[in-house]
Amino acid sequence: MSSEVLRGIDPLGYLTTFFREGVFPDGRGLLDEQKLVFKQGECGGVGSSVVSTQGVTVSCTIEASVSLVSDGQLINIQIEPSQQLSEKEAEDFNNLLLPLFTNGSFILRENLRCLDVNGKALPLEWQFLITVKVLCLEGNLLDAVVCAIGAALADTKLPSIVLNHSEGDESAIEKSQIQADYGTIHKLILEEPLMCCSFGVFVDNDSKKKSEILLMTPDIEATSVCRATCSVVIGKGDRIALVRERGRITSFSLLKKMCQITAERRHKLVEALRTA
Known part of the structure:
Protein backbone atom coordinates (compact mmCIF):
# COMPACT_ATOMS: atom_id res chain seq x y z
CA MET A 1 0.00 0.00 0.00
CA SER A 2 1.42 3.38 -0.99
CA SER A 3 1.95 6.07 1.63
CA GLU A 4 -0.60 8.38 -0.01
CA VAL A 5 -3.26 5.66 0.09
CA LEU A 6 -2.45 5.03 3.77
CA ARG A 7 -2.64 8.77 4.36
CA GLY A 8 -6.21 8.81 3.08
CA ILE A 9 -7.38 5.59 4.75
CA ASP A 10 -5.57 5.87 8.09
CA PRO A 11 -4.17 9.39 8.65
CA LEU A 12 -3.39 8.61 12.30
CA GLY A 13 -1.33 5.56 11.40
CA TYR A 14 0.35 7.45 8.56
CA LEU A 15 1.42 10.35 10.79
CA THR A 16 2.40 8.08 13.69
CA THR A 17 4.95 6.38 11.45
CA PHE A 18 6.70 9.71 10.84
CA PHE A 19 6.39 11.02 14.39
CA ARG A 20 8.14 7.91 15.74
CA GLU A 21 11.05 8.78 13.47
CA GLY A 22 11.13 12.33 14.83
CA VAL A 23 9.97 14.09 11.66
CA PHE A 24 6.89 15.49 9.94
CA PRO A 25 5.90 13.98 6.57
CA ASP A 26 7.71 16.85 4.79
CA GLY A 27 11.00 15.87 6.50
CA ARG A 28 11.08 18.73 9.01
CA GLY A 29 12.17 17.75 12.51
CA LEU A 30 9.39 17.77 15.08
CA LEU A 31 10.98 20.68 16.97
CA ASP A 32 12.54 22.49 14.01
CA GLU A 33 11.64 26.17 13.64
CA GLN A 34 9.78 27.27 10.56
CA LYS A 35 11.09 30.29 8.70
CA LEU A 188 7.67 54.61 20.00
CA ILE A 189 9.29 53.25 23.18
CA LEU A 190 8.45 49.56 23.43
CA GLU A 191 8.89 46.67 25.74
CA GLU A 192 10.92 43.99 23.97
CA PRO A 193 8.84 42.24 21.28
CA LEU A 194 6.70 39.28 22.18
CA MET A 195 7.06 35.89 20.54
CA CYS A 196 4.32 33.32 20.14
CA CYS A 197 4.94 29.67 19.27
CA SER A 198 2.28 27.00 18.94
CA PHE A 199 2.71 23.34 19.72
CA GLY A 200 0.84 20.07 19.52
CA VAL A 201 1.01 17.14 21.92
CA PHE A 202 0.65 13.80 20.17
CA VAL A 203 0.09 10.64 22.20
CA ASP A 204 1.41 7.42 20.70
CA ASN A 205 -1.18 5.01 22.07
CA ASP A 206 0.48 2.02 20.41
CA SER A 207 3.74 2.48 22.33
CA LYS A 208 4.25 0.66 25.63
CA LYS A 209 4.39 3.86 27.66
CA LYS A 210 1.84 5.78 25.56
CA SER A 211 4.55 8.37 25.09
CA GLU A 212 3.74 12.06 24.57
CA ILE A 213 5.48 13.59 21.57
CA LEU A 214 5.89 17.37 21.31
CA LEU A 215 5.34 18.93 17.88
CA MET A 216 6.39 22.49 17.10
CA THR A 217 4.08 24.46 14.81
CA PRO A 218 2.17 21.42 13.52
CA ASP A 219 0.20 21.95 10.33
CA ILE A 220 -3.56 21.43 10.13
CA GLU A 221 -3.19 17.73 9.32
CA ALA A 222 -0.87 17.06 12.27
CA THR A 223 -2.97 19.18 14.63
CA SER A 224 -6.02 17.05 13.83
CA VAL A 225 -4.44 13.99 15.52
CA CYS A 226 -3.04 15.81 18.57
CA ARG A 227 -4.55 15.28 22.02
CA ALA A 228 -3.81 18.89 22.91
CA THR A 229 -2.51 22.12 21.42
CA CYS A 230 -0.86 25.02 23.20
CA SER A 231 0.20 28.51 22.16
CA VAL A 232 2.78 30.22 24.37
CA VAL A 233 3.56 33.95 24.31
CA ILE A 234 6.84 35.01 25.92
CA GLY A 235 7.86 38.60 26.63
CA LYS A 236 10.66 40.64 28.14
CA GLY A 237 12.83 38.78 30.61
CA ASP A 238 11.45 35.48 29.28
CA ARG A 239 8.24 36.21 31.18
CA ILE A 240 5.17 34.19 30.20
CA ALA A 241 2.59 36.65 28.86
CA LEU A 242 -0.04 34.21 27.66
CA VAL A 243 -0.72 30.48 27.50
CA ARG A 244 -3.61 29.29 25.35
CA GLU A 245 -4.27 25.61 25.90
CA ARG A 246 -6.77 23.36 24.20
CA GLY A 247 -7.15 19.73 25.17
CA ARG A 248 -5.26 18.13 28.04
CA ILE A 249 -1.56 18.61 28.78
CA THR A 250 -0.54 16.41 31.71
CA SER A 251 3.21 17.01 31.74
CA PHE A 252 4.64 20.18 33.28
CA SER A 253 7.99 19.35 31.67
CA LEU A 254 6.37 19.61 28.23
CA LEU A 255 4.97 23.05 29.04
CA LYS A 256 8.37 24.13 30.38
CA LYS A 257 10.00 22.96 27.15
CA MET A 258 7.48 24.95 25.09
CA CYS A 259 8.34 28.08 27.06
CA GLN A 260 12.09 27.53 26.61
CA ILE A 261 11.76 27.04 22.84
CA THR A 262 9.57 30.15 22.53
CA ALA A 263 12.01 32.24 24.61
CA GLU A 264 14.92 31.19 22.41
CA ARG A 265 13.02 32.14 19.28
CA ARG A 266 12.05 35.49 20.80
CA HIS A 267 15.72 36.36 21.36
CA LYS A 268 16.33 35.80 17.64
CA LEU A 269 13.41 38.10 16.74
CA VAL A 270 14.71 40.84 19.06
CA GLU A 271 18.08 40.77 17.31
CA ALA A 272 16.47 40.73 13.86
CA LEU A 273 14.36 43.81 14.68
CA ARG A 274 17.40 45.66 16.03
CA THR A 275 19.23 45.20 12.74
CA ALA A 276 16.20 45.73 10.47
Missing part, protein backbone atom coordinates in the same frame (compact mmCIF):
# COMPACT_ATOMS: atom_id res chain seq x y z
CA LEU A 36 9.74 33.68 9.78
CA VAL A 37 9.90 36.51 7.23
CA PHE A 38 8.85 40.07 8.00
CA LYS A 39 8.88 43.44 6.27
CA GLN A 40 8.19 46.78 7.91
CA GLY A 41 6.76 50.07 6.70
CA GLU A 42 4.96 48.91 3.56
CA CYS A 43 1.29 49.14 4.57
CA GLY A 44 0.79 52.80 5.53
CA GLY A 45 -0.18 54.22 8.91
CA VAL A 46 2.34 55.34 11.53
CA GLY A 47 3.75 51.81 11.59
CA SER A 48 3.14 48.60 9.69
CA SER A 49 4.43 45.14 8.89
CA VAL A 50 3.85 42.02 6.84
CA VAL A 51 4.74 38.67 8.41
CA SER A 52 4.84 35.20 6.85
CA THR A 53 5.41 32.03 8.85
CA GLN A 54 4.08 28.47 8.96
CA GLY A 55 1.77 28.90 5.98
CA VAL A 56 0.24 32.09 7.38
CA THR A 57 0.70 35.61 6.01
CA VAL A 58 -0.77 38.68 7.71
CA SER A 59 -0.39 42.43 7.42
CA CYS A 60 -0.62 44.84 10.35
CA THR A 61 -1.25 48.58 10.10
CA ILE A 62 -1.32 51.06 13.00
CA GLU A 63 -3.34 54.28 12.79
CA ALA A 64 -2.87 56.91 15.50
CA SER A 65 -5.04 59.70 16.89
CA VAL A 66 -4.67 62.09 19.85
CA SER A 67 -6.86 62.17 22.96
CA LEU A 68 -6.80 63.84 26.37
CA VAL A 69 -5.18 61.88 29.19
CA SER A 70 -7.78 59.63 30.80
CA ASP A 71 -8.32 56.13 32.16
CA GLY A 72 -9.93 55.04 28.91
CA GLN A 73 -8.70 52.31 26.58
CA LEU A 74 -5.98 53.49 24.20
CA ILE A 75 -5.61 50.39 22.03
CA ASN A 76 -8.22 48.91 19.73
CA ILE A 77 -7.34 45.71 17.87
CA GLN A 78 -9.26 44.74 14.77
CA ILE A 79 -8.50 41.45 13.07
CA GLU A 80 -10.56 41.56 9.91
CA PRO A 81 -12.72 38.52 9.10
CA SER A 82 -12.08 36.82 5.78
CA GLN A 83 -13.17 33.77 3.81
CA GLN A 84 -10.76 31.75 5.96
CA LEU A 85 -11.56 33.45 9.28
CA SER A 86 -15.12 33.88 10.54
CA GLU A 87 -16.32 37.01 12.30
CA LYS A 88 -16.62 35.12 15.59
CA GLU A 89 -13.10 33.68 15.28
CA ALA A 90 -11.72 37.15 14.52
CA GLU A 91 -13.48 38.60 17.57
CA ASP A 92 -12.12 35.78 19.76
CA PHE A 93 -8.57 36.67 18.65
CA ASN A 94 -9.22 40.37 19.31
CA ASN A 95 -10.29 39.56 22.87
CA LEU A 96 -7.31 37.25 23.36
CA LEU A 97 -4.77 39.85 22.24
CA LEU A 98 -6.12 42.96 23.97
CA PRO A 99 -4.91 41.96 27.48
CA LEU A 100 -1.34 41.88 26.12
CA PHE A 101 -1.69 45.66 25.84
CA THR A 102 -3.64 46.35 29.02
CA ASN A 103 -1.07 44.43 31.10
CA GLY A 104 1.86 46.26 29.48
CA SER A 105 3.36 43.27 27.67
CA PHE A 106 3.61 45.06 24.31
CA ILE A 107 3.94 48.66 25.49
CA LEU A 108 3.59 50.58 28.75
CA ARG A 109 0.75 53.09 28.87
CA GLU A 110 3.08 55.91 29.95
CA ASN A 111 4.94 55.52 26.64
CA LEU A 112 1.77 56.47 24.76
CA ARG A 113 1.96 60.06 26.03
CA CYS A 114 2.32 62.66 23.30
CA LEU A 115 5.64 64.52 23.27
CA ASP A 116 6.52 68.05 22.18
CA VAL A 117 9.54 68.89 20.01
CA ASN A 118 11.79 68.77 23.09
CA GLY A 119 10.54 65.36 24.18
CA LYS A 120 8.43 66.74 27.04
CA ALA A 121 5.30 64.74 27.88
CA LEU A 122 2.03 66.58 27.27
CA PRO A 123 -1.43 66.03 28.84
CA LEU A 124 -2.35 64.13 25.69
CA GLU A 125 -2.15 60.47 24.72
CA TRP A 126 -1.92 58.49 21.51
CA GLN A 127 -4.75 56.15 20.67
CA PHE A 128 -3.93 53.27 18.31
CA LEU A 129 -6.18 51.36 15.95
CA ILE A 130 -4.30 48.17 15.07
CA THR A 131 -5.72 46.48 11.99
CA VAL A 132 -4.64 42.97 11.01
CA LYS A 133 -5.55 41.48 7.64
CA VAL A 134 -5.24 37.75 7.00
CA LEU A 135 -3.73 37.19 3.55
CA CYS A 136 -3.14 33.43 3.81
CA LEU A 137 -4.24 31.03 6.54
CA GLU A 138 -2.83 27.52 6.35
CA GLY A 139 -1.42 27.27 9.87
CA ASN A 140 -1.60 28.87 13.31
CA LEU A 141 -2.81 32.47 13.13
CA LEU A 142 -1.79 33.60 16.61
CA ASP A 143 1.94 33.06 15.99
CA ALA A 144 1.93 35.31 12.93
CA VAL A 145 -0.33 38.00 14.43
CA VAL A 146 1.76 38.45 17.60
CA CYS A 147 4.92 38.83 15.50
CA ALA A 148 3.20 41.20 13.06
CA ILE A 149 1.94 43.49 15.82
CA GLY A 150 5.39 43.57 17.43
CA ALA A 151 7.09 44.38 14.12
CA ALA A 152 4.55 47.12 13.33
CA LEU A 153 4.98 48.71 16.77
CA ALA A 154 8.77 48.63 16.32
CA ASP A 155 8.24 50.47 13.02
CA THR A 156 5.97 53.13 14.55
CA LYS A 157 7.09 56.75 14.29
CA LEU A 158 5.00 59.55 15.80
CA PRO A 159 5.13 63.31 15.17
CA SER A 160 5.79 65.86 17.88
CA ILE A 161 2.69 67.65 19.11
CA VAL A 162 2.41 71.42 19.43
CA LEU A 163 -0.13 72.29 22.13
CA ASN A 164 -1.27 75.91 22.04
CA HIS A 165 -2.75 75.79 25.53
CA SER A 166 -0.92 77.24 28.53
CA GLU A 167 -0.32 75.01 31.56
CA GLY A 168 -2.16 77.40 33.87
CA ASP A 169 -5.25 77.55 31.67
CA GLU A 170 -7.94 75.43 33.35
CA SER A 171 -10.29 75.52 30.39
CA ALA A 172 -10.73 72.37 28.29
CA ILE A 173 -8.18 71.74 25.56
CA GLU A 174 -9.80 72.17 22.17
CA LYS A 175 -9.00 70.29 19.00
CA SER A 176 -7.91 73.50 17.26
CA GLN A 177 -5.14 73.92 19.88
CA ILE A 178 -3.47 70.64 18.92
CA GLN A 179 -1.14 70.46 15.93
CA ALA A 180 1.22 67.78 14.65
CA ASP A 181 4.82 68.78 13.89
CA TYR A 182 6.35 66.29 11.46
CA GLY A 183 9.68 68.09 11.61
CA THR A 184 10.51 66.18 14.79
CA ILE A 185 9.60 62.51 14.90
CA HIS A 186 9.65 60.26 17.97
CA LYS A 187 10.14 56.51 17.89
Whole structure:
Protein backbone atom coordinates (compact mmCIF):
# COMPACT_ATOMS: atom_id res chain seq x y z
CA MET A 1 0.00 0.00 0.00
CA SER A 2 1.42 3.38 -0.99
CA SER A 3 1.95 6.07 1.63
CA GLU A 4 -0.60 8.38 -0.01
CA VAL A 5 -3.26 5.66 0.09
CA LEU A 6 -2.45 5.03 3.77
CA ARG A 7 -2.64 8.77 4.36
CA GLY A 8 -6.21 8.81 3.08
CA ILE A 9 -7.38 5.59 4.75
CA ASP A 10 -5.57 5.87 8.09
CA PRO A 11 -4.17 9.39 8.65
CA LEU A 12 -3.39 8.61 12.30
CA GLY A 13 -1.33 5.56 11.40
CA TYR A 14 0.35 7.45 8.56
CA LEU A 15 1.42 10.35 10.79
CA THR A 16 2.40 8.08 13.69
CA THR A 17 4.95 6.38 11.45
CA PHE A 18 6.70 9.71 10.84
CA PHE A 19 6.39 11.02 14.39
CA ARG A 20 8.14 7.91 15.74
CA GLU A 21 11.05 8.78 13.47
CA GLY A 22 11.13 12.33 14.83
CA VAL A 23 9.97 14.09 11.66
CA PHE A 24 6.89 15.49 9.94
CA PRO A 25 5.90 13.98 6.57
CA ASP A 26 7.71 16.85 4.79
CA GLY A 27 11.00 15.87 6.50
CA ARG A 28 11.08 18.73 9.01
CA GLY A 29 12.17 17.75 12.51
CA LEU A 30 9.39 17.77 15.08
CA LEU A 31 10.98 20.68 16.97
CA ASP A 32 12.54 22.49 14.01
CA GLU A 33 11.64 26.17 13.64
CA GLN A 34 9.78 27.27 10.56
CA LYS A 35 11.09 30.29 8.70
CA LEU A 36 9.74 33.68 9.78
CA VAL A 37 9.90 36.51 7.23
CA PHE A 38 8.85 40.07 8.00
CA LYS A 39 8.88 43.44 6.27
CA GLN A 40 8.19 46.78 7.91
CA GLY A 41 6.76 50.07 6.70
CA GLU A 42 4.96 48.91 3.56
CA CYS A 43 1.29 49.14 4.57
CA GLY A 44 0.79 52.80 5.53
CA GLY A 45 -0.18 54.22 8.91
CA VAL A 46 2.34 55.34 11.53
CA GLY A 47 3.75 51.81 11.59
CA SER A 48 3.14 48.60 9.69
CA SER A 49 4.43 45.14 8.89
CA VAL A 50 3.85 42.02 6.84
CA VAL A 51 4.74 38.67 8.41
CA SER A 52 4.84 35.20 6.85
CA THR A 53 5.41 32.03 8.85
CA GLN A 54 4.08 28.47 8.96
CA GLY A 55 1.77 28.90 5.98
CA VAL A 56 0.24 32.09 7.38
CA THR A 57 0.70 35.61 6.01
CA VAL A 58 -0.77 38.68 7.71
CA SER A 59 -0.39 42.43 7.42
CA CYS A 60 -0.62 44.84 10.35
CA THR A 61 -1.25 48.58 10.10
CA ILE A 62 -1.32 51.06 13.00
CA GLU A 63 -3.34 54.28 12.79
CA ALA A 64 -2.87 56.91 15.50
CA SER A 65 -5.04 59.70 16.89
CA VAL A 66 -4.67 62.09 19.85
CA SER A 67 -6.86 62.17 22.96
CA LEU A 68 -6.80 63.84 26.37
CA VAL A 69 -5.18 61.88 29.19
CA SER A 70 -7.78 59.63 30.80
CA ASP A 71 -8.32 56.13 32.16
CA GLY A 72 -9.93 55.04 28.91
CA GLN A 73 -8.70 52.31 26.58
CA LEU A 74 -5.98 53.49 24.20
CA ILE A 75 -5.61 50.39 22.03
CA ASN A 76 -8.22 48.91 19.73
CA ILE A 77 -7.34 45.71 17.87
CA GLN A 78 -9.26 44.74 14.77
CA ILE A 79 -8.50 41.45 13.07
CA GLU A 80 -10.56 41.56 9.91
CA PRO A 81 -12.72 38.52 9.10
CA SER A 82 -12.08 36.82 5.78
CA GLN A 83 -13.17 33.77 3.81
CA GLN A 84 -10.76 31.75 5.96
CA LEU A 85 -11.56 33.45 9.28
CA SER A 86 -15.12 33.88 10.54
CA GLU A 87 -16.32 37.01 12.30
CA LYS A 88 -16.62 35.12 15.59
CA GLU A 89 -13.10 33.68 15.28
CA ALA A 90 -11.72 37.15 14.52
CA GLU A 91 -13.48 38.60 17.57
CA ASP A 92 -12.12 35.78 19.76
CA PHE A 93 -8.57 36.67 18.65
CA ASN A 94 -9.22 40.37 19.31
CA ASN A 95 -10.29 39.56 22.87
CA LEU A 96 -7.31 37.25 23.36
CA LEU A 97 -4.77 39.85 22.24
CA LEU A 98 -6.12 42.96 23.97
CA PRO A 99 -4.91 41.96 27.48
CA LEU A 100 -1.34 41.88 26.12
CA PHE A 101 -1.69 45.66 25.84
CA THR A 102 -3.64 46.35 29.02
CA ASN A 103 -1.07 44.43 31.10
CA GLY A 104 1.86 46.26 29.48
CA SER A 105 3.36 43.27 27.67
CA PHE A 106 3.61 45.06 24.31
CA ILE A 107 3.94 48.66 25.49
CA LEU A 108 3.59 50.58 28.75
CA ARG A 109 0.75 53.09 28.87
CA GLU A 110 3.08 55.91 29.95
CA ASN A 111 4.94 55.52 26.64
CA LEU A 112 1.77 56.47 24.76
CA ARG A 113 1.96 60.06 26.03
CA CYS A 114 2.32 62.66 23.30
CA LEU A 115 5.64 64.52 23.27
CA ASP A 116 6.52 68.05 22.18
CA VAL A 117 9.54 68.89 20.01
CA ASN A 118 11.79 68.77 23.09
CA GLY A 119 10.54 65.36 24.18
CA LYS A 120 8.43 66.74 27.04
CA ALA A 121 5.30 64.74 27.88
CA LEU A 122 2.03 66.58 27.27
CA PRO A 123 -1.43 66.03 28.84
CA LEU A 124 -2.35 64.13 25.69
CA GLU A 125 -2.15 60.47 24.72
CA TRP A 126 -1.92 58.49 21.51
CA GLN A 127 -4.75 56.15 20.67
CA PHE A 128 -3.93 53.27 18.31
CA LEU A 129 -6.18 51.36 15.95
CA ILE A 130 -4.30 48.17 15.07
CA THR A 131 -5.72 46.48 11.99
CA VAL A 132 -4.64 42.97 11.01
CA LYS A 133 -5.55 41.48 7.64
CA VAL A 134 -5.24 37.75 7.00
CA LEU A 135 -3.73 37.19 3.55
CA CYS A 136 -3.14 33.43 3.81
CA LEU A 137 -4.24 31.03 6.54
CA GLU A 138 -2.83 27.52 6.35
CA GLY A 139 -1.42 27.27 9.87
CA ASN A 140 -1.60 28.87 13.31
CA LEU A 141 -2.81 32.47 13.13
CA LEU A 142 -1.79 33.60 16.61
CA ASP A 143 1.94 33.06 15.99
CA ALA A 144 1.93 35.31 12.93
CA VAL A 145 -0.33 38.00 14.43
CA VAL A 146 1.76 38.45 17.60
CA CYS A 147 4.92 38.83 15.50
CA ALA A 148 3.20 41.20 13.06
CA ILE A 149 1.94 43.49 15.82
CA GLY A 150 5.39 43.57 17.43
CA ALA A 151 7.09 44.38 14.12
CA ALA A 152 4.55 47.12 13.33
CA LEU A 153 4.98 48.71 16.77
CA ALA A 154 8.77 48.63 16.32
CA ASP A 155 8.24 50.47 13.02
CA THR A 156 5.97 53.13 14.55
CA LYS A 157 7.09 56.75 14.29
CA LEU A 158 5.00 59.55 15.80
CA PRO A 159 5.13 63.31 15.17
CA SER A 160 5.79 65.86 17.88
CA ILE A 161 2.69 67.65 19.11
CA VAL A 162 2.41 71.42 19.43
CA LEU A 163 -0.13 72.29 22.13
CA ASN A 164 -1.27 75.91 22.04
CA HIS A 165 -2.75 75.79 25.53
CA SER A 166 -0.92 77.24 28.53
CA GLU A 167 -0.32 75.01 31.56
CA GLY A 168 -2.16 77.40 33.87
CA ASP A 169 -5.25 77.55 31.67
CA GLU A 170 -7.94 75.43 33.35
CA SER A 171 -10.29 75.52 30.39
CA ALA A 172 -10.73 72.37 28.29
CA ILE A 173 -8.18 71.74 25.56
CA GLU A 174 -9.80 72.17 22.17
CA LYS A 175 -9.00 70.29 19.00
CA SER A 176 -7.91 73.50 17.26
CA GLN A 177 -5.14 73.92 19.88
CA ILE A 178 -3.47 70.64 18.92
CA GLN A 179 -1.14 70.46 15.93
CA ALA A 180 1.22 67.78 14.65
CA ASP A 181 4.82 68.78 13.89
CA TYR A 182 6.35 66.29 11.46
CA GLY A 183 9.68 68.09 11.61
CA THR A 184 10.51 66.18 14.79
CA ILE A 185 9.60 62.51 14.90
CA HIS A 186 9.65 60.26 17.97
CA LYS A 187 10.14 56.51 17.89
CA LEU A 188 7.67 54.61 20.00
CA ILE A 189 9.29 53.25 23.18
CA LEU A 190 8.45 49.56 23.43
CA GLU A 191 8.89 46.67 25.74
CA GLU A 192 10.92 43.99 23.97
CA PRO A 193 8.84 42.24 21.28
CA LEU A 194 6.70 39.28 22.18
CA MET A 195 7.06 35.89 20.54
CA CYS A 196 4.32 33.32 20.14
CA CYS A 197 4.94 29.67 19.27
CA SER A 198 2.28 27.00 18.94
CA PHE A 199 2.71 23.34 19.72
CA GLY A 200 0.84 20.07 19.52
CA VAL A 201 1.01 17.14 21.92
CA PHE A 202 0.65 13.80 20.17
CA VAL A 203 0.09 10.64 22.20
CA ASP A 204 1.41 7.42 20.70
CA ASN A 205 -1.18 5.01 22.07
CA ASP A 206 0.48 2.02 20.41
CA SER A 207 3.74 2.48 22.33
CA LYS A 208 4.25 0.66 25.63
CA LYS A 209 4.39 3.86 27.66
CA LYS A 210 1.84 5.78 25.56
CA SER A 211 4.55 8.37 25.09
CA GLU A 212 3.74 12.06 24.57
CA ILE A 213 5.48 13.59 21.57
CA LEU A 214 5.89 17.37 21.31
CA LEU A 215 5.34 18.93 17.88
CA MET A 216 6.39 22.49 17.10
CA THR A 217 4.08 24.46 14.81
CA PRO A 218 2.17 21.42 13.52
CA ASP A 219 0.20 21.95 10.33
CA ILE A 220 -3.56 21.43 10.13
CA GLU A 221 -3.19 17.73 9.32
CA ALA A 222 -0.87 17.06 12.27
CA THR A 223 -2.97 19.18 14.63
CA SER A 224 -6.02 17.05 13.83
CA VAL A 225 -4.44 13.99 15.52
CA CYS A 226 -3.04 15.81 18.57
CA ARG A 227 -4.55 15.28 22.02
CA ALA A 228 -3.81 18.89 22.91
CA THR A 229 -2.51 22.12 21.42
CA CYS A 230 -0.86 25.02 23.20
CA SER A 231 0.20 28.51 22.16
CA VAL A 232 2.78 30.22 24.37
CA VAL A 233 3.56 33.95 24.31
CA ILE A 234 6.84 35.01 25.92
CA GLY A 235 7.86 38.60 26.63
CA LYS A 236 10.66 40.64 28.14
CA GLY A 237 12.83 38.78 30.61
CA ASP A 238 11.45 35.48 29.28
CA ARG A 239 8.24 36.21 31.18
CA ILE A 240 5.17 34.19 30.20
CA ALA A 241 2.59 36.65 28.86
CA LEU A 242 -0.04 34.21 27.66
CA VAL A 243 -0.72 30.48 27.50
CA ARG A 244 -3.61 29.29 25.35
CA GLU A 245 -4.27 25.61 25.90
CA ARG A 246 -6.77 23.36 24.20
CA GLY A 247 -7.15 19.73 25.17
CA ARG A 248 -5.26 18.13 28.04
CA ILE A 249 -1.56 18.61 28.78
CA THR A 250 -0.54 16.41 31.71
CA SER A 251 3.21 17.01 31.74
CA PHE A 252 4.64 20.18 33.28
CA SER A 253 7.99 19.35 31.67
CA LEU A 254 6.37 19.61 28.23
CA LEU A 255 4.97 23.05 29.04
CA LYS A 256 8.37 24.13 30.38
CA LYS A 257 10.00 22.96 27.15
CA MET A 258 7.48 24.95 25.09
CA CYS A 259 8.34 28.08 27.06
CA GLN A 260 12.09 27.53 26.61
CA ILE A 261 11.76 27.04 22.84
CA THR A 262 9.57 30.15 22.53
CA ALA A 263 12.01 32.24 24.61
CA GLU A 264 14.92 31.19 22.41
CA ARG A 265 13.02 32.14 19.28
CA ARG A 266 12.05 35.49 20.80
CA HIS A 267 15.72 36.36 21.36
CA LYS A 268 16.33 35.80 17.64
CA LEU A 269 13.41 38.10 16.74
CA VAL A 270 14.71 40.84 19.06
CA GLU A 271 18.08 40.77 17.31
CA ALA A 272 16.47 40.73 13.86
CA LEU A 273 14.36 43.81 14.68
CA ARG A 274 17.40 45.66 16.03
CA THR A 275 19.23 45.20 12.74
CA ALA A 276 16.20 45.73 10.47
